Amino acid sequence: MELKNAQVVVLGAGFGGLTFCQNFCAPNARITLIDRQNHHLFQPLLYQVASAGLSAPNIAQPIRAILAHKPDFTVLMDNVVDVRLDERTIVLEKRKLNYDYLVLALGSITGYFGHPEWERFAPGLKTLDDALRIRRQILLAFEKAESEKDPHIHEQLLTMVVIGGGPTGVELAGTFAELRAHVLAKDFEHINPKEARVILIEGGPHVLGTFGVNLAESAREQLENIGVEVRTNTRVKNISSRCVELEGGEKIFAENIIWGAGVIASPITKKLGAELDKAGRVKVNPDLTIPGHPNVFVLGDMAAVTNEDGSPVPGVAPAAMQMAKYAARVIHEEVIYPGRADRTPFKYLDKGWMATIGRSAAVAKIKNFEFSGFFAWLAWLLVHLIFLVGFRNKVAVFFSWVYSYATYKRGARIITGLQEGSKTDLGDVI
Amino acid sequence: MELKNAQVVVLGAGFGGLTFCQNFCAPNARITLIDRQNHHLFQPLLYQVASAGLSAPNIAQPIRAILAHKPDFTVLMDNVVDVRLDERTIVLEKRKLNYDYLVLALGSITGYFGHPEWERFAPGLKTLDDALRIRRQILLAFEKAESEKDPHIHEQLLTMVVIGGGPTGVELAGTFAELRAHVLAKDFEHINPKEARVILIEGGPHVLGTFGVNLAESAREQLENIGVEVRTNTRVKNISSRCVELEGGEKIFAENIIWGAGVIASPITKKLGAELDKAGRVKVNPDLTIPGHPNVFVLGDMAAVTNEDGSPVPGVAPAAMQMAKYAARVIHEEVIYPGRADRTPFKYLDKGWMATIGRSAAVAKIKNFEFSGFFAWLAWLLVHLIFLVGFRNKVAVFFSWVYSYATYKRGARIITGLQEGSKTDLGDVI
Numbered sequence: 087m088e089l090k091n092a093q094v095v096v097l098g099a100g101f102g103g104l105t106f107c108q109n110f111c112a113p114n115a116r117i118t119l120i121d122r123q124n125h126h127l128f129q130p131l132l133y134q135v136a137s138a139g140l141s142a143p144n145i146a147q148p149i150r151a152i153l154a155h156k157p158d159f160t161v162l163m164d165n166v167v168d169v170r171l172d173e174r175t176i177v178l179e180k181r182k183l184n185y186d187y188l189v190l191a192l193g194s195i196t197g198y199f200g201h202p203e204w205e206r207f208a209p210g211l212k213t214l215d216d217a218l219r220i221r222r223q224i225l226l227a228f229e230k231a232e233s234e235k236d237p238h239i240h241e242q243l244l245t246m247v248v249i250g251g252g253p254t255g256v257e258l259a260g261t262f263a264e265l266r267a268h269v270l271a272k273d274f275e276h277i278n279p280k281e282a283r284v285i286l287i288e289g290g291p292h293v294l295g296t297f298g299v300n301l302a303e304s305a306r307e308q309l310e311n312i313g314v315e316v317r318t319n320t321r322v323k324n325i326s327s328r329c330v331e332l333e334g335g336e337k338i339f340a341e342n343i344i345w346g347a348g349v350i351a352s353p354i355t356k357k358l359g360a361e362l363d364k365a366g367r368v369k370v371n372p373d374l375t376i377p378g379h380p381n382v383f384v385l386g387d388m389a390a391v392t393n394e395d396g397s398p399v400p401g402v403a404p405a406a407m408q409m410a411k412y413a414a415r416v417i418h419e420e421v422i423y424p425g426r427a428d429r430t431p432f433k434y435l436d437k438g439w440m441a442t443i444g445r446s447a448a449v450a451k452i453k454n455f456e457f458s459g460f461f462a463w464l465a466w467l468l469v470h471l472i473f474l475v476g477f478r479n480k481v482a483v484f485f486s487w488v489y490s491y492a493t494y495k496r497g498a499r500i501i502t503g504l505q506e507g508s509k510t511d512l513g514d515v516i
Numbered sequence: 517m518e519l520k521n522a523q524v525v526v527l528g529a530g531f532g533g534l535t536f537c538q539n540f541c542a543p544n545a546r547i548t549l550i551d552r553q554n555h556h557l558f559q560p561l562l563y564q565v566a567s568a569g570l571s572a573p574n575i576a577q578p579i580r581a582i583l584a585h586k587p588d589f590t591v592l593m594d595n596v597v598d599v600r601l602d603e604r605t606i607v608l609e610k611r612k613l614n615y616d617y618l619v620l621a622l623g624s625i626t627g628y629f630g631h632p633e634w635e636r637f638a639p640g641l642k643t644l645d646d647a648l649r650i651r652r653q654i655l656l657a658f659e660k661a662e663s664e665k666d667p668h669i670h671e672q673l674l675t676m677v678v679i680g681g682g683p684t685g686v687e688l689a690g691t692f693a694e695l696r697a698h699v700l701a702k703d704f705e706h707i708n709p710k711e712a713r714v715i716l717i718e719g720g721p722h723v724l725g726t727f728g729v730n731l732a733e734s735a736r737e738q739l740e741n742i743g744v745e746v747r748t749n750t751r752v753k754n755i756s757s758r759c760v761e762l763e764g765g766e767k768i769f770a771e772n773i774i775w776g777a778g779v780i781a782s783p784i785t786k787k788l789g790a791e792l793d794k795a796g797r798v799k800v801n802p803d804l805t806i807p808g809h810p811n812v813f814v815l816g817d818m819a820a821v822t823n824e825d826g827s828p829v830p831g832v833a834p835a836a837m838q839m840a841k842y843a844a845r846v847i848h849e850e851v852i853y854p855g856r857a858d859r860t861p862f863k864y865l866d867k868g869w870m871a872t873i874g875r876s877a878a879v880a881k882i883k884n885f886e887f888s889g890f891f892a893w894l895a896w897l898l899v900h901l902i903f904l905v906g907f908r909n910k911v912a913v914f915f916s917w918v919y920s921y922a923t924y925k926r927g928a929r930i931i932t933g934l935q936e937g938s939k940t941d942l943g944d945v946i
Contacts, residue, residue: 150704273580499573500576
């Protein structure tokens with residue numbers, strides 16, 4: 087009955103996949119971890135790369151290096167093409183693999199509510215390449231504005247629109263407002279920081295709606311204090327090149343439009359033949375497996391899981407990590423004592439929420455304790471430093487933050503990638 | 517007679533252009549500094565970005581931030597299209613500028629000795645984008661090799677060829693050898709560090725020929741100690757995709773071929789109507805001006821300058837910086853006391869040479885004192901930290917070096933840029 091060398095295949099090295107690997111250990115199992123990147127990305131700090139505060143390697147760690155001390159691990163850099171549950175096979179770009187247990191943790195991609203054509207004009211922020219592209223476009227906009235004589239184009243170049251008032255949108259809008267006010271404005275002759283606008287658009291009545299009304303109001307106030315124009319109850323009708331059209335007909339012209347309004351599950355879920363929710367997530371069993379496939383676990387942003395009160399488990403890193411630990415325990419028990427694993431339903435433990443807005447500005451909710459401002463900001467810094475993977479990165483990020491706090495400067499304000507494909511960006515407008 | 521608000525235009529924010537701006541100050545002059553990038557790049561450490569030791573922002577500093585405290589400075593990000601000496605005009609992509617004094621400091625580009633077609637197959641290392649591309653290709657080669665079954669392709673993936681035994685070539689070959697041996701090998705299951713080859717090809721009888729025979733021999737020994745195959749008196753006949761053909765007919769198959777064999781002056785020199793040397797550099801007067809144009813100075817890699825003994829002033833950062841200080845003094849005197857500047861010929865003061873090979877391995881020559889090994893390496897680290905621009909970068913680079921020395925790890929081992937244009941790189945071979 088005992089499985090000899092059970093093959094465990096893990097797809098994705100985000101918070102879910104990596105936590106699974108770090109928590110799984112069985113003498114008679116082999117793990118293969120597959121990701122299309124060579125690094126684990128600490129997504130909660132991605133917006134700081136996009137706003138030139140941190141450099142890309144600060145928030146990424148090579149997957150091989152993280153798992154180097156673990157034997158019986160194979161790491162492959164490859165793209166997942168198909169998952170064939172009935173054959174217990176996954177198809178990668180250049181190979182196939184069989185599995186006894188499969189862990190699906192490929193996360194989410196930016197979702198445009200049925201308007202994929204908006205992606206070109208309003209990129210999302212999910213990968214390091216996204217962040218580096220946004221950094222380049224934002225810094226270039228200032229360079230172009232410096233020498234632009236036409237007042238309309240000048241204004242457009244200095245306008246940034248962030249769509250979506252969730253944590254990502256709030257953090258992006260806040261950091262752009264500070265970039266403009268403290269960092270860039272004094273280095274340019276022909277740019278008045280007052281002209282540079284950051285507009286945050288949210289369809290619902292509040293930014294950070296999930297945090298409750300009190301914190302949402304506090305967040306709005308803190309955003310407005312640093313000069314962000316917060317527009318709630320505002321819906322986007324259309325997005326075209328450098329233009330956001332609102333439902334009322336108003337048009338906002340902006341060089342940079344960033345999409346932070348939604349994510350959908352990795353498209354691979356469509357190939358599973360399982361029931362999905364609206365956001366493409368797999369409706370899993372209470373033990374996180376796909377119905378009919380007790381050996382296939384779905385973690386994090388790919389899984390639609392509900393709490394006991396019927397509310398959905400949110401798509402945040404702690405949820406993915408808790409699911410990963412649950413799956414690691416169950417598979418571990420199954421491999422050692424086949425058929426005897428404890429599959430008591432997964433329970434999400436909500437430890438709290440936090441979002442940063444800017445210098446000494448943040449909101450946080452830990453259990454029933456709500457706070458905002460300086461202490462929420464400090465808590466935010468601490469929690470993110472603790473969870474950032476790799477000692478080296480912790481030190482480097484800590485140093486960057488201290489430096490930026492003391493000097494009002496940012497450490498990664500350089501434009502790269504002009505050579506490759508985007509050379510015309512500069513010539514277009516100047 | 518006095519010039520009111522003399523217009524001084526500086527092209528290029530490398531060592532020459534930036535040093536000029538930092539040393540020039542006249543109450544009745546306006547300076548405009550133009551560069552196609554938004555950052556000053558500390559090129560001597562570029563090879564450490566290519567080999568994943570440092571991140572790009574570590575060795576780059578925004579030009580505006582460096583000059584922020586100086587009034588009467590305009591910084592423009594633009595490409596130089598033409599220089600019209602007779603009209604005292606420069607043409608940029610989207611504007612023209614007139615000047616009273618012009619400082620040409622656009623540096624050099626990679627030169628292929630009349631074989632521009634080799635560039636595709638053997639990229640050079642001059643910009644951050646070059647470095648990031650090389651880093652991506654080298655790290656990808658290891659990822660591909662990990663899952664490659666065909667022994668010939670496996671061998672090719674693990675072979676790196678560096679062409680040119682000057683400081684750049686030596687530093688690249690040394691750092692790749694260490695990357696392979698210390699950093700990558702233990703993270704891969706199917707790669708034996710002994711298999712991974714680094715081959716350094718030099719046409720002359722010695723690597724680091726300019727350093728003298730003793731140091732050249734020491735450098736060769738130190739390179740061979742860390743596993744670099746040094747092939748001197750070896751000329752390249754042809755380069756094609758993943759293949760270097762030597763003059764004897766031998767072919768070396770290598771996934772990564774890096775060109776470090778030569779540079780030529782920025783092509784803009786061809787538009788000056790001035791006499792050029794073989795490498796495209798302007799044959800300047802002893803006061804660094806273009807014959808017939810006493811108001812146009814040429815600095816650094818664009819200028820062919822000879823020492824009193826007839827030997828050429830080398831294309832290194834200290835030479836560019838000395839020329840910049842000379843030009844800043846002359847123009848300053850001219851602007852304040854027109855026609856009375858002291859134009860005693862420029863003299864290059866050779867303070868020494870150094871090149872690093874690897875961990876505790878380097879060669880250095882300071883005046884007539886030659887040394888190698890640990891102390892040369894320490895001197896190299898110190899000098900480069902001192903000259904690196906920006907306090908933040910000094911601290912970050914110092915920390916990176918201490919960390920790498922203590923742990924044998926590198927801090928920037930991440931692959932970026934797969935999304936943009938090069939997505940097929942991964943699929944090609946796997």
